[in-house]
Amino acid sequence: MAEHAERVPAIPPIGVxxxxxxxxxxxxxxxxxxxxxxxxxxxxxxRCVLEVHQHLDCDRVxxxxxxxxxxxxxxxxxxxxGGPLKVPVGKACLGRVLNLFGDPLxxxxxxxxxxxxxxxxxPSLLASGGQGGQMLESGIKxxxxxxxxxxxxxxxxxxxxxxxxxxxxxxxxxxxxQIHRGVSVFAGVGERIREAHELWHELEDSGMRNRALMxxxxxxxxxxxxxxVALTGITYAEYLRDELATEVLFVVDxxxxxxxxxxxxxxxxxxMPATVGYQPTLSSEVAELEERxxxxxxxxxxxVQAVYVPADDMxxxxxxxxxxxxxxxxxxxxxQASRGIYPAVDPxxxxxRMLDRHLLGDRHYRVAEGVREHLARYKELEDIIxxxxxxxxxxxDRRIVLRARRIQKYLTQPLWVTxxxxxIAGQSVALVDTIRDCDALLCxxxxxxDESRCYMRGALEEAS
Ligand SMILES: Nc1ncnc2c1ncn2[C@@H]1O[C@H](COP(=O)(O)OP(=O)(O)O)[C@@H](O)[C@H]1O
Ligand SMILES: [Mg+2]
Numbered sequence: 001m002a003e004h005a006e007r008v009p010a011i012p013p014i015g016v017x018x019x020x021x022x023x024x025x026x027x028x029x030x031x032x033x034x035x036x037x038x039x040x041x042x043x044x045x046x047r048c049v050l051e052v053h054q055h056l057d058c059d060r061v062x063x064x065x066x067x068x069x070x071x072x073x074x075x076x077x078x079x080x081x082g083g084p085l086k087v088p089v090g091k092a093c094l095g096r097v098l099n100l101f102g103d104p105l106x107x108x109x110x111x112x113x114x115x116x117x118x119x120x121x122x123p124s125l126l127a128s129g130g131q132g133g134q135m136l137e138s139g140i141k142x143x144x145x146x147x148x149x150x151x152x153x154x155x156x157x158x159x160x161x162x163x164x165x166x167x168x169x170x171x172x173x174x175x176x177x178q179i180h181r182g183v184s185v186f187a188g189v190g191e192r193i194r195e196a197h198e199l200w201h202e203l204e205d206s207g208m209r210n211r212a213l214m215x216x217x218x219x220x221x222x223x224x225x226x227x228x229v230a231l232t233g234i235t236y237a238e239y240l241r242d243e244l245a246t247e248v249l250f251v252v253d254x255x256x257x258x259x260x261x262x263x264x265x266x267x268x269x270x271x272m273p274a275t276v277g278y279q280p281t282l283s284s285e286v287a288e289l290e291e292r293x294x295x296x297x298x299x300x301x302x303x304v305q306a307v308y309v310p311a312d313d314m315x316x317x318x319x320x321x322x323x324x325x326x327x328x329x330x331x332x333x334x335x336q337a338s339r340g341i342y343p344a345v346d347p348x349x350x351x352x353r354m355l356d357r358h359l360l361g362d363r364h365y366r367v368a369e370g371v372r373e374h375l376a377r378y379k380e381l382e383d384i385i386x387x388x389x390x391x392x393x394x395x396x397d398r399r400i401v402l403r404a405r406r407i408q409k410y411l412t413q414p415l416w417v418t419x420x421x422x423x424i425a426g427q428s429v430a431l432v433d434t435i436r437d438c439d440a441l442l443c444x445x446x447x448x449x450d451e452s453r454c455y456m457r458g459a460l461e462e463a464s
Contacts (some may be wrong), residue, residue: 190257
């Protein structure tokens, strides 16, 4: 390795390290490299990549190491990579597990690069985003009916720990492969390492491996890695969209960890925290990532972002900042999960830009509104019911409650991803069937049914 490094043409260094503090490195150099520029140090034949984050004065910059910093020390020479960080892309990326740099994490040989692409894409024109108003079916009843995905848009999956964000994300990846014959890019950001292994095996077991690429920068990685790995993901997603001209799903699990990484970097850079302990650059950092995801002038990349909600508090500044960038938001609630309602979607808090009569058509819109109204009224009456019993309600309220309870059960669904644990085969339901069933439930066609018959199943029709 050392010999190989020697054979690299003798490019002069642009500076030397004067300070190392964890992953933050101060470099004296001239000329000053621009922000976002990738630099590197040679360490026993390998490279340690640094990214410029701050100009300190006329001849010093602060950079963040994107690798283990063991071996970095004062006096080490720093070289310029000549541009922002680039990753090797090629069709062979499908079926692989890679890191931030596109290097293998799956023990397979390195990827054969067809091209190198920069992580920081060209800034997009405002007009290039927001692919009109087509919905992308997920086969999940409650989502397609009440908070549909926008094709080429962004959906957030919000919830505290253990409410089912990762499970749902995996189910979407399956839907993209099965229903739309598309591919997925999964960027694992700052979550547990063990989970990464499990996800990979699940993908393999369900035969989706060759329709997905997984990238990880998990909890144990330095903040620089967790801050950037989502950009690697979108870079691959764009490549796949351009090359395969197919439906591409881009998943980030979890965007909250991206914010946390930014916060760690911010305090390492010596910035004072602003709102409730978050970095002063919170909104610009989230915007930078979200706008990068948005920059899809050539076609659709639909993104789904899992967002951890600290203390189940949706008003958390990081959570609300992320929320403001989305087309639809699926809110998962602990209360639903505790009642055995999976997916644990809160039907009243979740929403979508698509929920518009002109975009969805009359019938879908009317049925969705009817379902919401029934569920909202049921929620209002719940306290009265638990105190006085259902008999005390007026006949019309009693009927609403009866139907709302069936609809609530009907909107549960066994997923493919959980099938090995639950023993119930997964069900994917076409939107037309969901609308038809809900319409029938609202009209009272299933009033005679036992509630339990509506629970954890696919469409109603084939059983009747
Ligand atoms: N749709 C579901 N059906 C059945 N069980 C589920 C479902 N979603 C989540 N769970 C249960 O909750 C656990 C945690 O889900 P997970 O997706 O890992 O949560 P999160 O990513 O929100 O922390 C799963 O291991 C599973 O046992
Ligand atoms: Mg998770």
